[in-house]
Amino acid sequence: MVYQILYTDVDDHLSEYATLKAMGYRDLYFVGVILQEAVILAFLGYLPGVFISISLYSLTAGATSLPMFMTATKSIVVLVSTIIMCCVSGIIVMNKLKSADPADCF
Numbered sequence: 001m002v003y004q005i006l007y008t009d010v011d012d013h014l015s016e017y018a019t020l021k022a023m024g025y026r027d028l029y030f031v032g033v034i035l036q037e038a039v040i041l042a043f044l045g046y047l048p049g050v051f052i053s054i055s056l057y058s059l060t061a062g063a064t065s066l067p068m069f070m071t072a073t074k075s076i077v078v079l080v081s082t083i084i085m086c087c088v089s090g091i092i093v094m095n096k097l098k099s100a101d102p103a104d105c106f
Contacts, residue, residue, distance in 0.1 A: 002041050003089040006034060010097050017097055030097050031090075038090035042083045050075055 010017065017030060054070045061068040 002038065002045075002086045003092060005041060006037060006090055006093040007096060009037065010034070010093055014097075027094075027098055031094055034090040034093055034097065035087055038086040039083060042079075042086040045086075046079050046082050050078070 020029075050070070057068045057070050060066070
């Protein structure tokens with residue numbers, strides 16, 4: 001889903017990115033922009049997910065009388081994994097952005 005969101009965002013703003021490329025911005029600048037978007041999406045997806053998970057852990061523990069807890073280690077592992085997956089999606093999306101030619105967009 002993150003890949004699709006980032007790809008659509010890049011595709012929607014391709015002419016703006018091409019204009020910035022024509023002005024002299026390097027690909028490294030665009031990598032930073034896309035990775036920022038990816039990290040923002042990671043946190044926006046992580047926050048509701050962790051609250052839902054804590055609720056489900058509590059619900060399951062109450063229904064089964066099993067000791068189930070969301071530990072800080074589990075939360076951190078999931079957060080780091082989410083950020084890595086979103087950044088990989090952002091790097092894949094960069095192929096579309098690197099192929100943007102300012103002359104083709106106008």
